[in-house]
Amino acid sequence: MQLRSAQWYAGEDRNAYIHRAWMRRGAPGDAFTGRPQIAIANTGSDLTPCNAHLTEVAQSVKNGVYEAGGVPLELPVVSLGETQVRPTAMLWRNMAAMATEEMLRANPIDGVVLLGGCDKTIPSLLMAAAAVDLPAVVVPGGPMLTGTFRGTPLGCGTDVWRLSEEVRAGTLSAEDFTRSESAMIRSRGHCNTMGTASTMALVAEALGMVVPGLAGTPAPDSRLLEAAHGTGRLAVDMISVDRRPSTFLTRASFHNAIVALAAIGGSTNAVVHLLAIAGRLGVDLTLDDFDRIGSSVPVLVDLLPAGRFLMDDLHRAGGLRAVLREVRDLLAPDALTVTGKPLVDHLDDAPIWDTEVIRTRSEPLVAEGGIAVLRGTLAPGGALIKPAAASPHLLRHRGRAVVFDSIEDFHARIDDPDLDVDADSVLVLRGCGPKGYPGMPEVSNMPLPKKLLEQGVRDMVRVCDGRMSGTAYGTVVLHVVPEAAADGPLARVRTGDRISLDVPNRRIDVEIPADELARRTPSEAATAAYAQPERGWQRLYIDHVLQADTGADLDFLIGSSGSEVTRESH
Numbered sequence: 001m002q003l004r005s006a007q008w009y010a011g012e013d014r015n016a017y018i019h020r021a022w023m024r025r026g027a028p029g030d031a032f033t034g035r036p037q038i039a040i041a042n043t044g045s046d047l048t049p050c051n052a053h054l055t056e057v058a059q060s061v062k063n064g065v066y067e068a069g070g071v072p073l074e075l076p077v078v079s080l081g082e083t084q085v086r087p088t089a090m091l092w093r094n095m096a097a098m099a100t101e102e103m104l105r106a107n108p109i110d111g112v113v114l115l116g117g118c119d120k121t122i123p124s125l126l127m128a129a130a131a132v133d134l135p136a137v138v139v140p141g142g143p144m145l146t147g148t149f150r151g152t153p154l155g156c157g158t159d160v161w162r163l164s165e166e167v168r169a170g171t172l173s174a175e176d177f178t179r180s181e182s183a184m185i186r187s188r189g190h191c192n193t194m195g196t197a198s199t200m201a202l203v204a205e206a207l208g209m210v211v212p213g214l215a216g217t218p219a220p221d222s223r224l225l226e227a228a229h230g231t232g233r234l235a236v237d238m239i240s241v242d243r244r245p246s247t248f249l250t251r252a253s254f255h256n257a258i259v260a261l262a263a264i265g266g267s268t269n270a271v272v273h274l275l276a277i278a279g280r281l282g283v284d285l286t287l288d289d290f291d292r293i294g295s296s297v298p299v300l301v302d303l304l305p306a307g308r309f310l311m312d313d314l315h316r317a318g319g320l321r322a323v324l325r326e327v328r329d330l331l332a333p334d335a336l337t338v339t340g341k342p343l344v345d346h347l348d349d350a351p352i353w354d355t356e357v358i359r360t361r362s363e364p365l366v367a368e369g370g371i372a373v374l375r376g377t378l379a380p381g382g383a384l385i386k387p388a389a390a391s392p393h394l395l396r397h398r399g400r401a402v403v404f405d406s407i408e409d410f411h412a413r414i415d416d417p418d419l420d421v422d423a424d425s426v427l428v429l430r431g432c433g434p435k436g437y438p439g440m441p442e443v444s445n446m447p448l449p450k451k452l453l454e455q456g457v458r459d460m461v462r463v464c465d466g467r468m469s470g471t472a473y474g475t476v477v478l479h480v481v482p483e484a485a486a487d488g489p490l491a492r493v494r495t496g497d498r499i500s501l502d503v504p505n506r507r508i509d510v511e512i513p514a515d516e517l518a519r520r521t522p523s524e525a526a527t528a529a530y531a532q533p534e535r536g537w538q539r540l541y542i543d544h545v546l547q548a549d550t551g552a553d554l555d556f557l558i559g560s561s562g563s564e565v566t567r568e569s570h
């Protein structure tokens with residue numbers, strides 16, 4: 001088989017000479033004659049602290065690649081630190097995916113090992129790999145170990161929300177709140193709750209893009225390096241059988257990813273990422289597939305934010321394979337993985353070691369989990385809610401809208417003692433969609449009004465066109481499509497309108513006649529707050545970004561361009 005990299009390296013002409021000579025730098029003489037060139041796309045960065053250890057993981061991948069006869073080539077790619085980058089990491093996901101895609105295509109490589117961890121990094125790598133369609137395999141960087149504060153385990157994200165609400169409610173001092181900071185992040189690795197990073201690592205494995213059994217291995221665990229080494233070897237093998245994403249990522253793979261997402265009680269963010277990945281592959285996946293396939297799947301994993309435990313507990317209890325074994329009958333039997341074997345074939349020897357952490361099918365954490373897709377006059381294009389993270393008594397609710405035109409408006413007024421709001425009100429926040437913010441930030445789980453917290457209120461119905469951190473919880477209707485800035489009905493809602501949420505019937509409505517809603521002009525204050533970037537990525541982004549129901553990718557990035565580049569550089 002002729003390697004793709006031979007287009008650069010084979011032959012005696014001047015161009016081949018240039019490609020080899022500049023790369024040689026001590027490489028053995030046969031490095032360019034038939035040995036697979038394996039890129040290691042590394043999102044390791046000091047400014048993506050969850051991924052900082054990936055450079056060490058890359059070394060193990062390199063060892064495996066060399067051992068199998070390949071040549072490993074580390075390729076630093078755009079990295080996104082969820083907690084650091086402004087205005088929101090999601091704004092840059094498509095940019096990271098586009099930059100990685102182009103660099104994979106432009107370079108003399110035959111395949112790629114993708115190293116990710118923090119929320120947007122695995123999604124952007126998978127979007128890139130799908131669009132280039134070279135053999136590709138993911139090594140998730142793994143969650144951090146559980147930190148404890150005053151004897152109690154801390155869950156990243158989830159407990160920040162919880163502790164900060166306690167400070168606002170006056171039950172925790174500001175000093176103790178600050179003191180918990182260094183306990184929250186105990187070790188290398190990504191967030192240890194079932195947030196987006198954990199979710200996307202596990203979902204990538206269910207999709208078939210990770211060696212089964214690897215996802216969820218804690219970042220400091222020696223077995224991560226062992227598996228990274230093995231994945232390096234596998235990448236070389238994948239070249240010889242031409243196992244590209246398009247050869248095994250099918251609708252059946254996404255079916256399995258959705259079953260896994262539901263069984264682990266995973267983040268709503270996975271919906272938007274999976275839709276974007278499917279869009280690159282040309283796999284016909286819709287928002288409704290998540291409800292149809294996932295909503296009857298039991299939640300088996302008892303992790304924060306929906307449950308009690310953390311990622312190293314899940315690993316100790318048997319990991320994703322043990323979870324999937326319990327729902328094996330719901331999985332697509334023919335969906336293949338990077339190993340060339342079906343996912344279900346990897347589940348034979350996968351016992352549950354702790355049935356508190358991974359529940360059995362007969363004693364699920366939540367009988368019907370997954371993510372519910374809502375529609376109605378407030379969200380004609382769809383909206384999501386994660387019932388497992390919501391309060392059961394609010395899943396059917398009618399209340400008076402209290403509307404905020406931007407996140408700044410929200411912060412300015414939410415704690416105002418004179419704000420006309422009670423526990424039955426529905427908090428509505430707009431201008432937080434892909435175009436409006438821009439980048440669809442994780443603000444949908446709005447903090448509750450201080451005066452209601454002091455009365456003991458701990459949850460309210462909230463509606464927003466943004467996203468929610470996978471580590472958050474509450475009765476939150478999010479990803480409202482169309483967003484307010486795309487002239488959705490959300491832009492026309494007014495404080496005082498009645499909003500009704502009916503999760504069993506999958507409805508989210510504003511109770512005003514359709515003709516009256518259509519006659520209203522969008523809120524001027526909301527319109528004034530929408531982003532209006534003049535140049536750069538943000539300009540490109542708001543001109544081309546699609547809505548959340550199709551993955552919030554850019555319109556011109558849908559689909560694949562393959563790996564072919566015919567023109568030489570000189």
Ligand code: FES
Binds near residue numbers: 119
């Ligand atoms: Fe990186 Fe949570 S902030 S995974």
Ligand code: MG
Binds near residue numbers: 082119442
């Ligand atoms: Mg996040």
